[in-house]
Amino acid sequence: MLFFLILALSILGLLAGGAIAYVVGAASVLSFVAGGSSDFLAILPQRVFSQLDVFAFLAMPLFVLTGDLMNRGGVTRALIDLAMALVGRFKGGLGHVNIMASVFFAGVSGSAVADAAAMSNTLVPAMRERGYTETYAAAVTAASSIIGPIIPPSVILIFYGALMGASVPALFAAGVMPGLLLAAVLMAMNAWFARRDDHPGGAGIAVPRLGPALWHALPALSLPLIILGGVLFGFATPAESAAVAVLAAMGIGIARGELDWAGIVKAGERTAVMLGAVFVILCAIAAFSYLAALYQLPRRLGEEVAELGLGPVGYLIAINVVFLLAGMVMDVKAAVALLAPILVPVALEMGADPVHLGIVICFNITLGLLSPPFGGVLIIISTVTSVNYWSLVRAVAPFLTAQIALLLILTLFSEITLWLPRSLGLL
Amino acid sequence: ETIRIAMNDAEDIVTNGEFAFVEGFRPVAEAGGFTVEVFPSNALGNEEERLSQTTQGLIHINLGAATAPASMSPLLRMTILPFLFASTEEFDAVMARTELLGNLNSPLLENGVRIAGFNVRGLDAGFFNTKTPVATVEDLQGLRMRALNKGQVAFFGALGVSSTIVDWSEVSNALQTGVVDGYVNPPNSALRTGHTEFLRHYTPAALAPSFRAVMVSEDWYAGLSDEARATIDAALAAGFKANRDWLPGWAAQVDARFAEAGVTVTELAPGERDRLVEMSTPIHAQLLGEEGLERVMGALNQIRGQ
Amino acid sequence: MRAALISLSDALHAATRLVALVMLAVLVGAVSLQVIARYGFSAPPVWTEEAARYAMIWVGLMGAAMSFKARFDPALFTPKTGRRGRIALRAVQTLFVLIFTAPILYYSVIGTNGTFARSFLGRAIRSTSGAMDLPMIWVAAAVPVAFTVILVHLAARWAGDARDLKSELLT
Ligand code: NA
Numbered sequence: 001m002l003f004f005l006i007l008a009l010s011i012l013g014l015l016a017g018g019a020i021a022y023v024v025g026a027a028s029v030l031s032f033v034a035g036g037s038s039d040f041l042a043i044l045p046q047r048v049f050s051q052l053d054v055f056a057f058l059a060m061p062l063f064v065l066t067g068d069l070m071n072r073g074g075v076t077r078a079l080i081d082l083a084m085a086l087v088g089r090f091k092g093g094l095g096h097v098n099i100m101a102s103v104f105f106a107g108v109s110g111s112a113v114a115d116a117a118a119m120s121n122t123l124v125p126a127m128r129e130r131g132y133t134e135t136y137a138a139a140v141t142a143a144s145s146i147i148g149p150i151i152p153p154s155v156i157l158i159f160y161g162a163l164m165g166a167s168v169p170a171l172f173a174a175g176v177m178p179g180l181l182l183a184a185v186l187m188a189m190n191a192w193f194a195r196r197d198d199h200p201g202g203a204g205i206a207v208p209r210l211g212p213a214l215w216h217a218l219p220a221l222s223l224p225l226i227i228l229g230g231v232l233f234g235f236a237t238p239a240e241s242a243a244v245a246v247l248a249a250m251g252i253g254i255a256r257g258e259l260d261w262a263g264i265v266k267a268g269e270r271t272a273v274m275l276g277a278v279f280v281i282l283c284a285i286a287a288f289s290y291l292a293a294l295y296q297l298p299r300r301l302g303e304e305v306a307e308l309g310l311g312p313v314g315y316l317i318a319i320n321v322v323f324l325l326a327g328m329v330m331d332v333k334a335a336v337a338l339l340a341p342i343l344v345p346v347a348l349e350m351g352a353d354p355v356h357l358g359i360v361i362c363f364n365i366t367l368g369l370l371s372p373p374f375g376g377v378l379i380i381i382s383t384v385t386s387v388n389y390w391s392l393v394r395a396v397a398p399f400l401t402a403q404i405a406l407l408l409i410l411t412l413f414s415e416i417t418l419w420l421p422r423s424l425g426l427l
Numbered sequence: 428e429t430i431r432i433a434m435n436d437a438e439d440i441v442t443n444g445e446f447a448f449v450e451g452f453r454p455v456a457e458a459g460g461f462t463v464e465v466f467p468s469n470a471l472g473n474e475e476e477r478l479s480q481t482t483q484g485l486i487h488i489n490l491g492a493a494t495a496p497a498s499m500s501p502l503l504r505m506t507i508l509p510f511l512f513a514s515t516e517e518f519d520a521v522m523a524r525t526e527l528l529g530n531l532n533s534p535l536l537e538n539g540v541r542i543a544g545f546n547v548r549g550l551d552a553g554f555f556n557t558k559t560p561v562a563t564v565e566d567l568q569g570l571r572m573r574a575l576n577k578g579q580v581a582f583f584g585a586l587g588v589s590s591t592i593v594d595w596s597e598v599s600n601a602l603q604t605g606v607v608d609g610y611v612n613p614p615n616s617a618l619r620t621g622h623t624e625f626l627r628h629y630t631p632a633a634l635a636p637s638f639r640a641v642m643v644s645e646d647w648y649a650g651l652s653d654e655a656r657a658t659i660d661a662a663l664a665a666g667f668k669a670n671r672d673w674l675p676g677w678a679a680q681v682d683a684r685f686a687e688a689g690v691t692v693t694e695l696a697p698g699e700r701d702r703l704v705e706m707s708t709p710i711h712a713q714l715l716g717e718e719g720l721e722r723v724m725g726a727l728n729q730i731r732g733q
Numbered sequence: 734m735r736a737a738l739i740s741l742s743d744a745l746h747a748a749t750r751l752v753a754l755v756m757l758a759v760l761v762g763a764v765s766l767q768v769i770a771r772y773g774f775s776a777p778p779v780w781t782e783e784a785a786r787y788a789m790i791w792v793g794l795m796g797a798a799m800s801f802k803a804r805f806d807p808a809l810f811t812p813k814t815g816r817r818g819r820i821a822l823r824a825v826q827t828l829f830v831l832i833f834t835a836p837i838l839y840y841s842v843i844g845t846n847g848t849f850a851r852s853f854l855g856r857a858i859r860s861t862s863g864a865m866d867l868p869m870i871w872v873a874a875a876v877p878v879a880f881t882v883i884l885v886h887l888a889a890r891w892a893g894d895a896r897d898l899k900s901e902l903l904t
């Protein structure tokens with residue numbers, strides 16, 4: 001009863017235009033009190049602190065800063081011109097570029113959030129400039145950002161592997177096909193939208209000539225090289241590559257004569273504000289996850305599902321439903337940590353493959369980043385761009401629907417996932 | 428009354444020695460009228476958060492890394508120093524029969540937390556690497572090792588081996604791409620994380636026993652009745668016994684698991700361990716301070732003299 | 734009084750902005766140095782990883798305060814109302830900010846047993862970091878500082894601070 005009151009109050013708060021962070025945070029605080037656990041509110045300062053005290057999180061502000069410096073220094077424009085020269089003759093060309101960029105970015109970053117932060121600060125402005133609606137640009141960016149955690153490397157796959165004792169290299173190999181399939185589905189949808197909504201590109205559009213475009217983009221091309229090459233060839237870790245990319249973006253921008261001291265300060269200020277805005281939301285959600293863990297909610301939910309007595313296929317689908325629901329309200333890592341050890345062993349007993357299941361769960365849980373009420377990627381993109389949260393939710397819906405369909409296919413046909421690790425002898 | 432126990436790993440009795448502790452603790456506590464509630468997988472937060480909740484009496488017993496309370500009691504760094512304690516048995520004797528545990532605890536008690544003892548995490552730490560079988564100090568020279576903290580940087584420095592600090596979250600990636608070529612850890616760490624897919628070579632060097640601390644909320648413990656405290660003491664003792672009893676079973680599996688993963692196991696050449704000990708002993712004073720080291724050595728000599 | 738409150742809020746905003754920029758520079762510098770040191774020096778500096786993390790904590794928390802001042806925190810809805818409606822909405826929003834912020838500030842200085850010693854800051858005073866031996870209070874303080882500044886910004890809104898810093902930020 002009390003909890004319904006809190007829920008009603010929170011909805012009122014959101015309708016009144018309250019910031020998500022503070023409404024969710026306050027609702028969590030009230031739930032502690034209503035549940036008779038007010039003493040546990042003493043965890044809050046340390047919880048806030050620990051949300052940011054994470055080395056892997058460094059990649060996020062660093063990529064946001066890189067993106068901002070690239071925009072201000074004209075680097076983004078040079079890269080977009082090159083991309084236009086290459087794919088501009090196709091309708092919806094920049095949409096394809098956006099998706100392809102996420103495939104490449106996926107090879108660097110294991111994080112959908114880092115991808116979303118970097119792309120919404122570079123490709124969304126570029127697409128808007130070329131005549132796409134900002135909402136569509138943001139939606140494509142959101143939908144393609146989850147390619148990151150599926151194509152290796154992936155923080156969440158490493159985490160799952162460690163937790164469930166599954167081979168990480170096998171998981172990495174298993175993620176390649178589903179990731180590429182996801183990219184293909186998104187590109188097909190982009191092509192369809194391009195035709196239906198008459199997106200820029202195609203016959204009659206002025207396409208920059210490849211030679212000059214390449215020449216202008218040459219210094220700028222060193223940036224993706226630094227980011228990708230640094231990581232792939234063992235020069236630096238992702239966070240380190242991001243820091244070097246910041247320095248490179250600054251250097252190139254200054255050399256092009258388009259970036260000055262004021263621009264650098266402005267980029268820094270925006271990065272701090274962006275990090276801060278995202279961070280308070282994370283704190284609020286973390287307060288809520290703590291309460292759920294304290295009351296052992298994920299465990300209870302998991303045990304109920306495990307005891308339903310479903311057959312193998314039914315059970316796999318039930319797992320998917322549980323993770324989809326969890327992904328909507330919980331942090332990705334917390335959801336995997338709390339649910340996988342309860343749900344996965346039962347599936348393994350029924351003959352499921354741990355690697356296949358790992359990919360399905362990770363694919364699934366990242367979809368939570370794209371679904372309301374608290375889709376992490378949606379929140380970040382609507383913060384970085386100025387697209388209204390619900391407009392973005394609506395624009396992402398068709399992509400999300402297709403992704404859920406793909407998830408179902410991946411769940412039912414394990415061969416798609418397991419083919420590559422088997423051929424490589426990893427299984 | 429409910430006892431909340433928190434830990435960072437899963438409830439897996441095969442690979443997790445801390446869960447063996449829980450399974451030893453539980454029946455004794457329950458027989459004494461307590462209800463035991465376990466929060467695995469960092470459900471209540473990371474090492475720092477769990478420690479903070481233990482100091483406030485929100486978590487009653489926390490199974491965690493000794494490095495977290497080391498921020499309040501620097502002497503705890505002794506638990507991760509190479510070649511300080513000869514064996515787990517020697518360490519246990521020092522803890523049971525000298526003042527050292529009291530010394531470790533005095534700064535912790537001010538903060539409302541007390542270390543009741545230490546669990547073993549698996550076997551002693553050795554060298555893992557992606558490139559070459561290591562039998563001598565020279566074999567390590569061409570490698571760039573991942574260092575966990577400044578203690579390990581100092582250790583590799585003393586051996587003349589280059590190292591670089593890489594956060595645990597990035598280790599898998601760093602090993603795969605070649606940012607680093609290896610690390611120092613107990614077998615457990617590499618096997619459980621699947622790092623053995625890249626780490627093809629292991630050298631058991633018995634660098635240090637791998638300990639994890641059992642932290643008890645002092646405010647909670649002090650507030651119990653004498654009878655209840657006796658129950659908790661007995662349950663803790665049963666937990667530590669279960670943890671030590673778990674070790675041989677796990678140790679027996681390690682070789683088979685390495686074989687299954689295709690990892691070559693290379694023993695150190697004769698005399699090499701003594702060289703390692705000699706080269707790395709100077710870092711003990713560097714990391715513990717002269718005074719800290721004196722305390723530890725005093726306790727050790729007391730045991731070794733008996 | 735009102736003007737003074739708004740000036741205080743502005744001054745704090747300028748200060749948080751400065752701290753955030755300096756700490757962001759430290760962050761980029763420390764992580765870059767880590768790469769350079771790996772190939773340049775035989776012994777890597779042990780403090781870079783820790784310095785980067787602690788700098789990020791300051792940037793993130795100062796950024797949270799800046800974001801509040803600039804009304805940058807994303808909301809799900811943006812209702813349109815008249816002057817009276819605006820005050821009512823602001824009252825509701827204020828309530829939520831206070832409920833979330835109050836326990837963070839309270840437990841920063843008071844522990845579960847009612848003493849400062851058991852509080853978040855009380856423990857930080859007696860802790861040092863692993864690599865730099867930095868007293869943890871220098872990092873932990875960022876939490877109460879940020880949320881106190883947020884409360885000042887909130888008070889300034891009631892005192893009439895209505896400037897739109899968001900559009901300026903987005904350019
Ligand atoms: Na990836």
Ligand code: NA
Pocket residue numbers: 098099101102119140141142144145
């Ligand atoms: Na994208």
